[in-house]
Amino acid sequence: MTTTSSARTVARGARGRAVPVFNELRLHKWTGGRPCTLKELEAKYLRQSAGSSPDGEQGWLNWGLRRLSDERVVGTVQTTLSPLGTPGFSAELAWVVGSDHQGNGYAREAATAMVKWLRTHDVVEVTAHVHPQHEASNTMARALGMTTTNVVADGEVLRRGSGSWFEAACDGEDERAATNF
Numbered sequence: 001m002t003t004t005s006s007a008r009t010v011a012r013g014a015r016g017r018a019v020p021v022f023n024e025l026r027l028h029k030w031t032g033g034r035p036c037t038l039k040e041l042e043a044k045y046l047r048q049s050a051g052s053s054p055d056g057e058q059g060w061l062n063w064g065l066r067r068l069s070d071e072r073v074v075g076t077v078q079t080t081l082s083p084l085g086t087p088g089f090s091a092e093l094a095w096v097v098g099s100d101h102q103g104n105g106y107a108r109e110a111a112t113a114m115v116k117w118l119r120t121h122d123v124v125e126v127t128a129h130v131h132p133q134h135e136a137s138n139t140m141a142r143a144l145g146m147t148t149t150n151v152v153a154d155g156e157v158l159r160r161g162s163g164s165w166f167e168a169a170c171d172g173e174d175e176r177a178a179t180n181f
């Protein structure tokens with residue numbers, strides 16, 4: 001398992017199939033932006049598969065989620081790693097699951113797997129910026145042990161988990177979705 005090859009798996013092996021999954025305005029309701037064309041998606045995955053920001057300051061990890069039963073692309077989970085002043089990294093998390101596949105527990109399962117993996121790779125804090133009315137993402141953040149902070153940016157509230165969040169957050173994971181970890 002390598003982190004960058006996960007992103008390349010999506011970029012090379014599933015980009016055509018990824019477009020219909022993510023080609024929906026509904027997915028941008030709380031985060032803004034618009035769906036990518038195939039060309040834009042290819043360029044984005046290529047950039048992401050570098051595994052770090054151009055200045056090398058941040059780590060970029062991206063995983064395409066495929067359903068085990070039929071190998072269909074159902075979503076992505078992503079994280080941006082930043083060094084903390086103290087040992088260890090902070091990981092900003094994001095998740096997207098195509099509308100046709102939502103409500104099956106894929107996002108929660110994959111994000112839990114991602115957090116578990118991050119914990120074994122020197123991540124000591126996870127964060128996410130979530131719109132206060134985005135119920136599904138707020139439920140996800142709670143499930144991952146992230147508490148609400150007073151920090152608000154662009155209408156999104158910073159959620160943060162650290163300390164004992166890992167132990168509390170990673171119980172009950174199941175195997176419904178395959179994640180290319």
Ligand SMILES: CC(C)(COP(=O)(O)OP(=O)(O)OC[C@H]1O[C@@H](n2cnc3c(N)ncnc32)[C@H](O)[C@@H]1OP(=O)(O)O)[C@@H](O)C(=O)NCCC(=O)NCCS
Nearest residue numbers: 027094095096097102103104105106107108135136137139
């Ligand atoms: C947020 C998102 C990834 C959730 O995907 P999903 O696969 O449907 O989520 P899950 O099925 O794993 O559900 C996660 C939790 O949210 C809850 N949930 C899901 N949809 C919900 C909804 N519409 N309203 C309230 N709760 C909801 C589920 O019940 C579950 O909680 P539980 O485990 O306690 O039962 C998906 O809605 C999405 O892609 N949204 C658009 C992209 C986006 O805004 N991403 C956030 C960027 S950080």
